[in-house]
Amino acid sequence: MKNKSKFIKGAADGIPIGLGYLSVSFGFGIMAVGAGLSPYEAFVISLTNLTSAGQAQGVSVIAAGGTLAEMALVQLVINIRYALMALSLSQKLDKRFTPIHRFFAAYGITDEIFAVCSSKKEPITPSYMYGVIAVSAFGWTLGTFLGAIAGELLPPSVSSALGIVLYGMFIAIVVPAAKKQKSILTVSVIAALLGIMCKYLLPFISGGFAVIICAVAASVIGAVLFPRKEEKP
Amino acid sequence: MSMVLYIAVMAGVTYLIRVIPFAFFRKEIKSVYIKSFLYYVPYAVLSAMTIPAIFYSTGSYPTAIAGTITALIMAYFDLPLIAVALGACAAAFLTGIFI
Structure with a gap:
């Protein structure tokens, strides 16, 4: 019961x-x-x-x-x-x-x-x-x-x-967090810029791999530039 | 490639990511850099997935750009996820009517 x-x-x-x-x-x-x-x-x-x-x-x-x-x-x-x-x-x-x-x-x-x-x-x-x-x-x-x-x-x-609905939701997750923390804003902008570069300068990289490369690169840059001292947000 | 295999790999990898730490891992991650890296990954993934793909999501640039700008503005004002998602659709739809 x-x-x-x-x-x-x-x-x-x-x-x-x-x-x-x-x-x-x-x-x-x-x-x-x-x-x-x-x-x-x-x-x-x-x-x-x-x-x-x-x-x-x-x-x-x-x-x-x-x-x-x-x-x-x-x-x-x-x-x-x-x-x-x-x-x-x-x-x-x-x-x-x-x-x-x-x-x-x-x-x-x-x-x-x-x-x-x-x-x-x-x-x-x-x-x-x-x-x-x-x-x-x-x-x-x-x-x-x-x-x-x-x-x-x-x-x-x-x-x-x-067709835009999921992307709208992604924006709704990233933007408020980026507004509050400069580190997240920086990481997000770097990831987006790398995404554009992959798409137009390196079009032979498939979409899935492009997302991986961009996300990992941006997160590494974020971890080096803005290591987080505190436990949890 | 067979659809069954694609779906099995998708579901299998996603489940393993969830179950291994949930059921087996007991030690805490100590490295500040690894913790920071993991903290930033979701935002970096979502940004790289959204840009530039969002501009191709509706089949026409003007409607996609209208939807993107609407979503950015609504998200900036901390509106709920669903409101932002549907607002982007509405903006794309209305722009589509006028072009």
């Missing part, structure tokens, strides 16, 4: 995440179908990956016919932040979090789920985390499927405008 109420509490906390995911993954569904995937394939990607940036870049690797090694590296670099979040979250788990639960719950470590779980005062129980994950993943996969289907039905003027 106690576990059940924890699950419901988690599910309630997951509703805003699920609603947000629904609208953003709608854009991913449209993007995936536009890149030549079927709605079913887009749905399976969302169900098995549960991540926005990695999926978006993964679809462009698929569309460009990239190699599996490129795909693996792209996912590694784009999603490496989850390793940090997983590490941080692993410090505040309830003792009920046995290894089996850790294997299942690891699936649901995303930026937003991490943010909600780590904002809790008390240790996280498996039931609570499963509640958050269930509602969030439901919104993410449902939105993907609806977007993938609607992408074929919507007038081109609407579906092409929706």
Whole structure:
């Protein structure tokens, strides 16, 4: 009974995440179908990956016919932040979090789920985390499927405008952080400038590798210029 | 290349990144430089993914630029993620009507 109420509490906390995911993954569904995937394939990607940036870049690797090694590296670099979040979250788990639960719950470590779980005062129980994950993943996969289907039905003027939705979300993540910290602003501007250079001066580098090279270079420059003394933001 | 393989690699790598530190790793990272590097990676990734790809995201430069500028302004005023994302779409859509 106690576990059940924890699950419901988690599910309630997951509703805003699920609603947000629904609208953003709608854009991913449209993007995936536009890149030549079927709605079913887009749905399976969302169900098995549960991540926005990695999926978006993964679809462009698929569309460009990239190699599996490129795909693996792209996912590694784009999603490496989850390793940090997983590490941080692993410090505040309830003792009920046995290894089996850790294997299942690891699936649901995303930026937003991490943010909600780590904002809790008390240790996280498996039931609570499963509640958050269930509602969030439901919104993410449902939105993907609806977007993938609607992408074929919507007038081109609407579906092409929706192609920008994920990028809009990325801007909404980077700009407020860059406004507060000069280091993040510098790193972001360097990454964007390197991105432009790769695209127009070194067009033989594929999109996935270009993102890796630019992001790693900009982050190294950031770590050297602005090493962070404090623990967490 | 088979779609099943692509999806398996995507999902497998993404899951391993999450599960290895969550289930196995117990030591804390001490190096300030590695911690700083990891801290900056998400912002660098998102910036490099967005620029210049966002300018090609709608199939026409004017609509994409209108959407980008709208998103930058809305994000600067700390509006919620969804509002910024949908605002960019709306700006791209409205610009598309007038050109």
